[in-house]
Amino acid sequence: MGLLDKQIDSGGVVITTAENVLNWARLSSMWPMGFGLACCAIEMMATMASNYDLDRFGIIPRPSPRQSDVMIVAGTVTFKMAERVKRLYQQMPEPRYVLSMGSCSNSGGPYWQHGYHVVKSVSRIIPVDVYVPGCPPRPEALIGGLMLLQEKIRKEKFGVKHEAV
Amino acid sequence: MPHLKTEEMIMNMGPQHPSTHGVLRLELVTDGEVVKSITPHIGYLHRCFEKHGEELTYPMIIPFTDRLDYLASMNNNHAFNLAVEKLLNLEVPRKVEFIRVIVAELQRIASHLVAIGTFGADIGAVTPFLWTFRDREVILNLFENLTGARMLYNYMWPGGVARDFPKGFREEIGAFITYFRPKIRDLNNLLTGNHIFISRTAHVGVLPADVAVNYNCTGPVLRGSGVKWDLRKNDPYSIYPEFEFDIPVGQGTMGTLGDTWDRYYIRCQEMEQSLNIIEQALAKFPVEDATDVQAAVPRRIKPPAGEVYARAENPRGELGFYIISDGGTKPFRVRAKSPCFVNLAVLPALGKGIMVSDIVAILGSIDIVLGEVDR
Numbered sequence: 159m160g161l162l163d164k165q166i167d168s169g170g171v172v173i174t175t176a177e178n179v180l181n182w183a184r185l186s187s188m189w190p191m192g193f194g195l196a197c198c199a200i201e202m203m204a205t206m207a208s209n210y211d212l213d214r215f216g217i218i219p220r221p222s223p224r225q226s227d228v229m230i231v232a233g234t235v236t237f238k239m240a241e242r243v244k245r246l247y248q249q250m251p252e253p254r255y256v257l258s259m260g261s262c263s264n265s266g267g268p269y270w271q272h273g274y275h276v277v278k279s280v281s282r283i284i285p286v287d288v289y290v291p292g293c294p295p296r297p298e299a300l301i302g303g304l305m306l307l308q309e310k311i312r313k314e315k316f317g318v319k320h321e322a323v
Numbered sequence: 324m325p326h327l328k329t330e331e332m333i334m335n336m337g338p339q340h341p342s343t344h345g346v347l348r349l350e351l352v353t354d355g356e357v358v359k360s361i362t363p364h365i366g367y368l369h370r371c372f373e374k375h376g377e378e379l380t381y382p383m384i385i386p387f388t389d390r391l392d393y394l395a396s397m398n399n400n401h402a403f404n405l406a407v408e409k410l411l412n413l414e415v416p417r418k419v420e421f422i423r424v425i426v427a428e429l430q431r432i433a434s435h436l437v438a439i440g441t442f443g444a445d446i447g448a449v450t451p452f453l454w455t456f457r458d459r460e461v462i463l464n465l466f467e468n469l470t471g472a473r474m475l476y477n478y479m480w481p482g483g484v485a486r487d488f489p490k491g492f493r494e495e496i497g498a499f500i501t502y503f504r505p506k507i508r509d510l511n512n513l514l515t516g517n518h519i520f521i522s523r524t525a526h527v528g529v530l531p532a533d534v535a536v537n538y539n540c541t542g543p544v545l546r547g548s549g550v551k552w553d554l555r556k557n558d559p560y561s562i563y564p565e566f567e568f569d570i571p572v573g574q575g576t577m578g579t580l581g582d583t584w585d586r587y588y589i590r591c592q593e594m595e596q597s598l599n600i601i602e603q604a605l606a607k608f609p610v611e612d613a614t615d616v617q618a619a620v621p622r623r624i625k626p627p628a629g630e631v632y633a634r635a636e637n638p639r640g641e642l643g644f645y646i647i648s649d650g651g652t653k654p655f656r657v658r659a660k661s662p663c664f665v666n667l668a669v670l671p672a673l674g675k676g677i678m679v680s681d682i683v684a685i686l687g688s689i690d691i692v693l694g695e696v697d698r
């Protein structure tokens with residue numbers, strides 16, 4: 159049993175701010191929406207599977223946007239899909255965050271020059287909090303991006319709407 | 324109660340759906356739980372492959388072939404290079420052929436592992452997903468050692484490969500084979516004979532052989548219906564004729580011939596056959612051969628005018644590339660014949676009068692990759 163547990167067991171008091179508690183709760187259970195767009199989604203799946211095990215960060219994929227806090231845009235956003243991505247984002251409850259995974263959703267990636275059907279950065283549709291570069295980013299990179307997002311949430315001010323980076 | 328009228332409902336499945344394996348939208352006409360018809364809507368991942376084929380030089384197209392079927396990059400590279408080499412009339416060194424076959428078969432295993440894992444997860448068995456991804460990671464580590472990338476490699480070039488095997492690499496592959504053989508057995512114990520799994524998959528989505536042939540299905544979908552057709556045997560390329568391996572076909576072991584279970588089990592058996600091929604290739608590997616793996620790669624790829632079609636057996640079926648050259652450094656036209664697109668086309672034929680939950684099973688057993696369907 160840790161020191162904190164002992165203190166609380168013997169009727170101790172922890173003083174903190176509501177902001178801290180809220181942020182702590184939010185950053186410890188960021189539930190992403192489990193949807194993948196392209197190759198990056200396979201790396202996202204690999205990150206969620208046994209070797210990298212995202213569950214240990216409290217990150218458990220949800221099948222519905224209504225239950226999720228984070229949207230991991232993993233893959234190429236095409237014009238046909240863009241509308242759907244936007245709608246899914248709008249269906250997510252606040253506070254919501256977006257992590258753009260991979261060059262494609264960051265900037266169009268390999269399809270930047272000739273991809274006539276590729277949106278050149280998902281930030282043209284929805285506000286993005288963290289960009290993870292790579293094609294595809296390694297699972298470590300994705301975890302790094304998620305931890306950056308946790309840092310961002312930790313610093314959030316209560317009542318202030320978070321702004322897009 | 325005949326006087327009770329039922330009403331048809333149109334339902335959308337996807338493009339955001341955990342079981343559509345990417346961004347596929349299925350329009351279902353349902354009557355209660357029974358599906359009347361399925362219409363797949365594709366194009367949510369159209370990434371302009373053919374445009375890139377026209378705009379880029381031959382070596383520059385290879386990374387884009389990686390991204391067609393992103394679970395089987397090596398096999399895509401292989402097929403594309405077969406086409407370019409045919410166009411150039413290029414002789415590939417024997418050592419390179421061995422390297423290609425070994426990595427292609429490793430990639431086939433990795434791809435089937437994802438297919439099996441996600442298929443299990445779709446049906447409600449999460450453990451196989453965790454197991455298969457654990458084993459796939461071993462292959463990815465090998466590939467990372469070889470190419471520097473985990474998923475999209477750009478490894479095979481016309482006439483050669485990017486890098487020779489690093490020191491000790493063949494032993495590592497040998498160690499992988501010893502590691503992986505018992506794992507297939509474990510997987511069979513866990514999933515293949517599982518009672519719940521069998522009841523979800525046997526007799527479901529039966530695809531008769533004539534329908535499969537008429538729809539031009541290839542790969543495990545065709546073989547699951549009992550048709551012995553594998554390009555590695557029927558239209559041999561590379562050095563496949565030198566190896567001995569079986570082509571597993573569906574038997575209808577658990578239910579009807581050509582059902583979902585048969586298609587699933589083909590993949591399990593194919594992994595074993597791939598291990599056999601790798602083992603033989605390692606044994607026959609020209610160790611003494613000190614050829615530079617890039618020796619035959621032309622400095623400037625400028626094929627004569629003409630057109631070729633080359634095909635190879637992908638994990639998902641027959642992947643073909645049709646290239647028209649006008650004599651320049653860029654192809655005039657590149658067209659990819661995608662097995663996933665063709666296999667997906669059979670879904671409406673399978674999806675009449677089934678339950679909604681069976682769609683997930685059938686789709687998982689067809690095993691599509693949307694990057695290749697939409698290209």
Ligand code: SF4
Binds near residue numbers: 197232260263267293
């Ligand atoms: S960034 Fe690369 S790996 Fe990710 S979706 Fe785009 S092409 Fe695929």
